[in-house]
Every structure is written in C-alpha cells, then in structure tokens.
Amino acid sequence: MDNDYTDRALAAWQKVRPDLDASSTEVVNRVVRLARHLEAGLDEVATSFGLSRKGDFDTLAALRRTVERGLSPTELAEAAMITTGGMTSRLDRLEQAGFIQRHVDPHDRRALLIHLTDGGMELVDSLFESSIARQRQFLEPLGSRDRATLTRLLRDLLLHFGDR
Numbered sequence: 001m002d003n004d005y006t007d008r009a010l011a012a013w014q015k016v017r018p019d020l021d022a023s024s025t026e027v028v029n030r031v032v033r034l035a036r037h038l039e040a041g042l043d044e045v046a047t048s049f050g051l052s053r054k055g056d057f058d059t060l061a062a063l064r065r066t067v068e069r070g071l072s073p074t075e076l077a078e079a080a081m082i083t084t085g086g087m088t089s090r091l092d093r094l095e096q097a098g099f100i101q102r103h104v105d106p107h108d109r110r111a112l113l114i115h116l117t118d119g120g121m122e123l124v125d126s127l128f129e130s131s132i133a134r135q136r137q138f139l140e141p142l143g144s145r146d147r148a149t150l151t152r153l154l155r156d157l158l159l160h161f162g163d164r
Contacts, residue, residue, distance in 0.1 A: 006030050041134050049127050052093065055080060057131065059090055060099060060124040063116045070103065070113035099123060 003011075006029045013022055042054045051057055062079050063071060071079075077087035091114060094100045099120030105111040116124065139147055 004030075005033065038135075038138055041138060042131060045127065045130050045134050048130070049123060050097075051127075055082070056090060056094060057124070057127050059087075059094065060116065060120055061128060063100065063114060064121065064124045064128070070115040072105070072111060072113060076114060094120070 006026060009029065010022055010025060013020070013025075039054060042057070046052075046054045046057045049057075058080055059076055062076055073087050073091060074084055076091070077084045080087065080090075082090075091100060091102070095102065099117055101115050101117055102112045103115055105113045142150065
C-alpha cells in the first residue's frame with residue numbers, strides 16, 4: 001500500500017509526540033484534503049462557464065431547485081454558509097451578469113426574493129450536467145459498494161453536526 005501525505009505527516013508526529021493518539025487525523029485530514037481537490041475541480045467547471053467561482057454556481061443551483069417561489073438573500077446565505085454581506089456581493093455579481101433578478105416578495109413588501117432569469121436557468125442546467133460529470137470522474141476510483149458506504153458514513157457525520 002502506498003503512503004499518502006497524511007501517512008507521512010502522522011509518522012512525523014508520532015516521532016515528536018508519541019504520547020498522542022492522532023488517529024482521528026487519519027480521517028479528518030484526508031476529508032479536508034479531498035474537499036480541496038473537489039472544490040478546485042468544481043471551481044474549474046464554474047469558471048469554464050464564465051462564473052467567477054463555484055459559490056456562484058451553488059447560488060444559482062439553489063435557485064433552480066426552488067424556481068417557483070424564489071429565495072430570499074438570507075435563505076441563500078444560510079444555504080451557502082456565508083454572511084449576508086457576502087451573499088449581497090454574490091447576488092450583485094450574478095444580477096449584473098444577467099443570471100438573476102431581485103423581486104419584491106408579494107407577501108412582504110419589505111423583503112426581496114431572488115429568481116433566475118431564463119439565461120440563468122439555461123446556464124445552471126448546463127453547468128449542473130458538467131458538474132455531475134466532474135463528480136463522477138472524482139469518484140471513479142471507488143466501486144459502487146465503497147461509494148455507498150462512504151455516502152452513508154458522510155451523511156451520518158453531517159447529521160451529527162445538524163446538517164439537515
């Protein structure tokens with residue numbers, strides 16, 4: 001079996017701090033490193049469609065899934081796990097590009113709802129197809145049984161942290 005970066009880092013820690021049980025690092029460090037690889041690949045897909053980053057795609061995708069009613073800027077910020085100020089900047093960028101529109105909420109005139117434009121809908125549909133292809137590529141080294149196990153384990157961890 002080949003050693004990866006985490007194996008080498010843990011071996012080095014074992015030499016300097018043999019008193020610590022750092023076995024949790026075997027999972028956590030690998031998940032963080034894999035997330036970076038996945039984010040970079042998805043950022044690459046987003047930029048190939050003219051978006052500045054994957055976060056823009058995430059926002060458009062959230063709107064696509066709720067196309068009938070739209071979402072408030074606060075709902076979008078919560079879904080993206082960013083501040084409302086960060087979401088405002090993102091929405092400004094997407095509106096300027098012609099992918100979204102802001103509308104007054106018919107149930108609360110003080111609030112806004114964000115909707116996709118036709119161009120935004122076309123973009124997000126094409127981008128989603130490319131994103132799925134990149135994700136399949138990323139998971140190609142795993143068989144279907146391993147993917148199912150990994151899915152279950154990751155879901156269990158996320159549910160533990162309240163990601164519902």
